[in-house]
Amino acid sequence: xxxxxxxxxxxxxxxxxAVFIATLRGDDAAVAKNARWTALWAAMVSFxxxxxxxxxxxxxxxxxxxxxxxxxxxxxxxDYVRGVDGISIxxxxxxxxxxxxxxxxxxxxxxxxxxxxxxxxMVLLTMMIGLFSSLDLxxxxxxxxxxxxxxxxxxxxxxxxxxxxxxxxxxxxxxLGSLFMLLAMLTIYVQTGSTDLTALIGHHHLxxxxxxxxxxxxxxxxxxxxxxxxxxxxxxxxxxxxxxAGSVILAGILLKxxxxxxxxxxxxxxxxxxxxxxxxxxxxxxxxxIYTSLVALAQQDMxxxxxxxxxxxxxxxxxxxxxxxxxxxxxxxxxxxxxTIVSAALFLCIGVMYDRLHTRxxxxxxxxxxxxxxxxxxxxxxxxxxxxxxxxxxxxGEFLSMLxxxxxxxxxxxxxxxxxxLGAAYMLRLYRAAIFGVPATQEVRRMKDLSxxxxxxxxxxxxxxxxxxxxxxxxxxxxxxNLQSILAPRHQSQGAAQ
Amino acid sequence: xxxxxxxxxxxxxxxxxxxxxLGALIAGTYVPDGYGAAQRLSYLALAGxxxxxxxxPAGSEVSYGLxxxxxxxxxxxxxxxxxxxxxxxxxxxxxxxxxxAQRFEFPVLVLLAALGMCVMISARDLLSLYVGIELQSxxxxxxxxxxxxxxxxxxxxLKYFVLGALSSGLLxxxxxxxxxxxxxxxxxxxxxxxxxxxxxxxxTLAMIFIIAALAxxxxxxxxxxxxxxxxxxxxxxxxxxxTTAPKVAGAVVILELLHxxxxxxxxxxxxxxxxxxxxxxxxxxxxxxxxxxxxxxLAYSTINHVGFLLIAILSGGLSGAxxxxxxxxxxxxxxxxxxxxxxxxxxxxxxxxxxNDLRGLGKRRPRIAIAFAVLIxxxxxxxxxxxxLGKMVVLLAAMQAGYAWLAALGVITSVVAAFYYLRVVKIMxxxxxxxxxxxxxxxxxxxxAxxxxxxxxxxxxxxxxxxLVAPATQAAxxxxxxxx
Numbered sequence: 001x002x003x004x005x006x007x008x009x010x011x012x013x014x015x016x017x018a019v020f021i022a023t024l025r026g027d028d029a030a031v032a033k034n035a036r037w038t039a040l041w042a043a044m045v046s047f048x049x050x051x052x053x054x055x056x057x058x059x060x061x062x063x064x065x066x067x068x069x070x071x072x073x074x075x076x077x078x079d080y081v082r083g084v085d086g087i088s089i090x091x092x093x094x095x096x097x098x099x100x101x102x103x104x105x106x107x108x109x110x111x112x113x114x115x116x117x118x119x120x121x122m123v124l125l126t127m128m129i130g131l132f133s134s135l136d137l138x139x140x141x142x143x144x145x146x147x148x149x150x151x152x153x154x155x156x157x158x159x160x161x162x163x164x165x166x167x168x169x170x171x172x173x174x175x176l177g178s179l180f181m182l183l184a185m186l187t188i189y190v191q192t193g194s195t196d197l198t199a200l201i202g203h204h205h206l207x208x209x210x211x212x213x214x215x216x217x218x219x220x221x222x223x224x225x226x227x228x229x230x231x232x233x234x235x236x237x238x239x240x241x242x243x244x245a246g247s248v249i250l251a252g253i254l255l256k257x258x259x260x261x262x263x264x265x266x267x268x269x270x271x272x273x274x275x276x277x278x279x280x281x282x283x284x285x286x287x288x289x290i291y292t293s294l295v296a297l298a299q300q301d302m303x304x305x306x307x308x309x310x311x312x313x314x315x316x317x318x319x320x321x322x323x324x325x326x327x328x329x330x331x332x333x334x335x336x337x338x339x340t341i342v343s344a345a346l347f348l349c350i351g352v353m354y355d356r357l358h359t360r361x362x363x364x365x366x367x368x369x370x371x372x373x374x375x376x377x378x379x380x381x382x383x384x385x386x387x388x389x390x391x392x393x394x395x396x397g398e399f400l401s402m403l404x405x406x407x408x409x410x411x412x413x414x415x416x417x418x419x420x421x422l423g424a425a426y427m428l429r430l431y432r433a434a435i436f437g438v439p440a441t442q443e444v445r446r447m448k449d450l451s452x453x454x455x456x457x458x459x460x461x462x463x464x465x466x467x468x469x470x471x472x473x474x475x476x477x478x479x480x481x482n483l484q485s486i487l488a489p490r491h492q493s494q495g496a497a498q
Numbered sequence: 499x500x501x502x503x504x505x506x507x508x509x510x511x512x513x514x515x516x517x518x519x520l521g522a523l524i525a526g527t528y529v530p531d532g533y534g535a536a537q538r539l540s541y542l543a544l545a546g547x548x549x550x551x552x553x554x555p556a557g558s559e560v561s562y563g564l565x566x567x568x569x570x571x572x573x574x575x576x577x578x579x580x581x582x583x584x585x586x587x588x589x590x591x592x593x594x595x596x597x598x599a600q601r602f603e604f605p606v607l608v609l610l611a612a613l614g615m616c617v618m619i620s621a622r623d624l625l626s627l628y629v630g631i632e633l634q635s636x637x638x639x640x641x642x643x644x645x646x647x648x649x650x651x652x653x654x655x656l657k658y659f660v661l662g663a664l665s666s667g668l669l670x671x672x673x674x675x676x677x678x679x680x681x682x683x684x685x686x687x688x689x690x691x692x693x694x695x696x697x698x699x700x701x702t703l704a705m706i707f708i709i710a711a712l713a714x715x716x717x718x719x720x721x722x723x724x725x726x727x728x729x730x731x732x733x734x735x736x737x738x739x740x741t742t743a744p745k746v747a748g749a750v751v752i753l754e755l756l757h758x759x760x761x762x763x764x765x766x767x768x769x770x771x772x773x774x775x776x777x778x779x780x781x782x783x784x785x786x787x788x789x790x791x792x793x794x795x796l797a798y799s800t801i802n803h804v805g806f807l808l809i810a811i812l813s814g815g816l817s818g819a820x821x822x823x824x825x826x827x828x829x830x831x832x833x834x835x836x837x838x839x840x841x842x843x844x845x846x847x848x849x850x851x852x853x854n855d856l857r858g859l860g861k862r863r864p865r866i867a868i869a870f871a872v873l874i875x876x877x878x879x880x881x882x883x884x885x886x887l888g889k890m891v892v893l894l895a896a897m898q899a900g901y902a903w904l905a906a907l908g909v910i911t912s913v914v915a916a917f918y919y920l921r922v923v924k925i926m927x928x929x930x931x932x933x934x935x936x937x938x939x940x941x942x943x944x945x946x947a948x949x950x951x952x953x954x955x956x957x958x959x960x961x962x963x964x965x966l967v968a969p970a971t972q973a974a975x976x977x978x979x980x981x982x
Contacts, residue, residue, distance in 0.1 A: 071964065072963065072964070073963050073964060073967060074964035074967060074968050075820075075964070075967055075968055075971040076891075076894075076967065113860075113861075116864075138890065141881065142881040142882050142886065142960060143881075143882075145880060145881040145886070146880075146881050146882050148880065149875065149880060152920075152923075153927065156924065156927065156928045157927055157928060163928065164924055164928050167924075167928070168917070168920060168924075171916070171920060172913055172916060172917060172920075175880075175912075175913055175916055176910075176913045179909040179912060179913065180906075180909065182890070182893065182909070183893065183897065183902070183905055183906060183909060186890075186893055186894045186897045186905075187897055187902075189894065189897075190894070190897050190898050
């Protein structure tokens with residue numbers, strides 16, 4: 001079992017699916033049907049394999065597991081190194097799960113160039129799995145940038161009216177950030193002679209002045225990706241124009257690339273610089289939480305509103321991460337995992353509504369509670385999870401991350417806490433306007449409740465949201481040892497100072 | 499060994515090319531299907547030369563009284579010259595038939611130009627270099643005007659000739675100044691002389707002339723003015739040839755000169771080189787934004803690539819030389835593929851002259867469109883394509899040599915360049931397709947093969963980059979070790 005290259009296989013499965021879809025021939029309807037089923041099976045097999053990873057994971061061991069190593073870039077000593085720890089393993093699984101949701105939610109709505117659409121989704125899944133399970137800087141960068149291409153096509157080909165503008169903005173914005181990250185990675189290589197994260201983390205101490213520069217480059221990249229205020233402006237555009245599946249992946253996984261990057265590169269690789277810069281990052285997070293919550297409050301477009309709320313939630317992630325406390329890091333992880341499911345689910349909910357009425361205006365709906373009772377229930381759970389009601393996944397993470405942040409920076413945290421209230425305000429406004437009240441038009445009255453397919457999409461997400469709210473240990477258990485080892489050197493140095 | 503034989507073995511790849519060119523010339527004159535015969539002979543000669551380049555033992559060998567060297571570096575560079583020439587021949591077949599220019603002179607001229615490039619690369623004295631450059635340039639001038647019925651092509655030929663002659667004059671002037679100042683034209687004594695003290699005024703002036711002339715040949719800004727016009731005017735397969743082989747030869751010669759005889763004057767040429775690199779990056783990125791013609795767009799994209807090549811040369815050392823070779827090889831592959839895709843489209847009855855002609859291509863010609871998109875993304879340097887590898891090794895060399903700001907400029911211009919590359923993809927895939935009648939023409943096997951191979955290599959290289967990186971590093975090693 002230990003020698004089986006499970007991560008490489010996991011990465012190759014969707015890619016093989018894409019190749020298979022590309023070879024499909026025949027009339028359009030048959031190709032479309034086969035493409036959908038192939039993609040679905042490939043995603044499900046990937047998900048099953050990722051669950052196998054989780055079950056075989058040794059939570060007590062804080063090092064990377066399921067390691068694979070091969071010569072890649074021979075003369076330069078840049079190797080193919082794969083492996084996961086308790087942090088990244090969850091993102092691998094989440095990528096597979098949300099890809100299943102993405103395929104199912106576009107089952108009937110994507111009707112043009114179906115094969116190509118599913119190829120893009122499959123390539124995207126490969127890139128996401130690769131990104132979260134790569135332990136070599138350059139290899140990781142290849143996957144990190146590789147995500148851009150399929151997403152560019154998904155937004156640009158199957159998006160809304162302003163899809164071209166949005167896809168360009170998405171691509172160029174993130175490319176600019178990530179190329180500076182590449183320069184930072186190359187600098188690390190020049191300085192240490194290695195790009196292997198397992199060899200770099202905790203073994204090489206770069207001078208602080210250099211670390212600050214590197215931090216700046218990494219920070220720019222991840223701040224754009226996560227996104228943080230003030231470089232978040234690509235996100236609302238991308239979300240509004242992307243098809244539902246695109247929004248699901250974008251909010252669910254691509255934003256977490258930023259959070260994961262902060263954790264892996266800023267905090268683990270450049271700990272001293274991260275500490276120096278922490279006040280700045282925490283301040284920016286607090287500004288982002290309040291500012292984007294206020295902006296979300298003013299939106300008429302449901303997708304835009306959820307997009308802005310994502311920026312706010314990612315603010316809690318960075319707030320918790322840069323507090324350098326165990327609770328803060330734990331909370332940040334839980335916020336990320338919860339937001340992965342909840343934001344994806346909310347976009348799916350909006351997709352359900354959009355499929356029926358073809359508008360994203362909040363005021364076009366109303367009274368869905370009586371017309372679509374099942375849907376109203378589902379959406380309520382996710383709305384409350386987004387607000388952070390105890391008993392749902394949203395509560396634990398935000399609470400812990402604020403608890404951690406309060407120890408590090410009380411004033412900033414108090415301001416950030418305002419965001420919780422604002423979050424409740426805009427989410428409940430959305431829910432009230434869309435679900436309660438009287439139906440706005442005759443068309444709304446004719447909307448049908450959830451279909452079986454839609455139930456299948458929502459059921460696993462509902463279970464996870466409640467589970468994570470009631471017993472988060474199932475999830476946080478795997479990465480406790482990792483968080484300990486991240487914070488251990490810091491505690492040691494503090495102990496030495498005392 | 500017999501000294502004649504010794505020299506001949508070292509000169510063997512060039513000899514094969516020379517014999518091939520002369521044989522093709524004779525065959526073309528006397529055989530009824532002159533073009534076909536000349537073409538087959540040329541393929542044979544190129545294959546023979548490539549085989550010899552691969553088979554000849556790696557190592558430094560000098561012949562003809564120190565004037566001609568065969569090292570791993572020259573072998574590697576010549577191999578890509580030969581690949582560029584063979585690619586151009588393969589691409590030209592249908593395009594020449596369409597403009598009724600299937601004349602046997604074409605393969606002969608391509609072979610002679612390739613021979614000139616090989617001589618340039620191996621030259622170890624300035625006059626051999628000059629002869630090589632002229633042997634390269636004269637066929638290229640004729641090729642630029644090869645579609646002689648078209649006014650644009652004639653204009654391209656004339657423009658290229660006038661400016662090219664000027665640059666040759668500059669080169670010769672530089673060489674004579676250098677000879678006047680040092681009393682030698684051979685690389686080895688020159689190296690010692692220039693390294694012996696601060697460069698005199700004459701040496702500095704001579705160096706500026708020589709660098710300017712070579713910069714013209716590789717179309718580095720600000721000596722790039724001819725490039726867009728010639729690229730647009732020349733027949734497309736000939737443009738493909740211009741884009742690939744001469745750039746390899748020119749860039750490698752610049753590397754050999756600057757890090758060879760002119761090493762001692764590094765303080766002077768470093769400034770010239772970084773200025774040219776920065777300008778090429780900027781011109782290549784910004785001027786392309788407004789282009790409507792595909793070939794003009796690719797011309798500016800070439801100038802941007804040349805900026806990266808110059809960064810690699812400037813960085814120097816093992817990593818810089820290796821980066822140059824890796825970038826050149828990948829660039830040759832991408833360029834051949836991109837021009838191949840354009841020619842394949844034209845062979846299929848598409849206009850494919852303006853970028854807007856590609857509208858709706860994603861639906862109309864899905865297979866060619868996806869190949870072209872891959873190659874365009876590779877030119878933009880987006881992972882996981884091979885283009886990314888090229889950019890990465892150059893940026894790495896720049897960081898190692900302490901040119902972080904040039905690397906940053908390269909990165910920023912890459913984002914600007916990505917904008918126009920994305921525009922091509924957008925037009926192919928995102929824009930509404932016009933209602934065109936699609937004629938059903940069988941794909942030319944030759945063109946389809948070139949496009950398919952280049953596309954797969956572009957995509958697959960990331961899986962085994964060592965296949966290119968290892969020999970390039972070995973070749974660079976021979977250069978660094980051989981250097982004084």
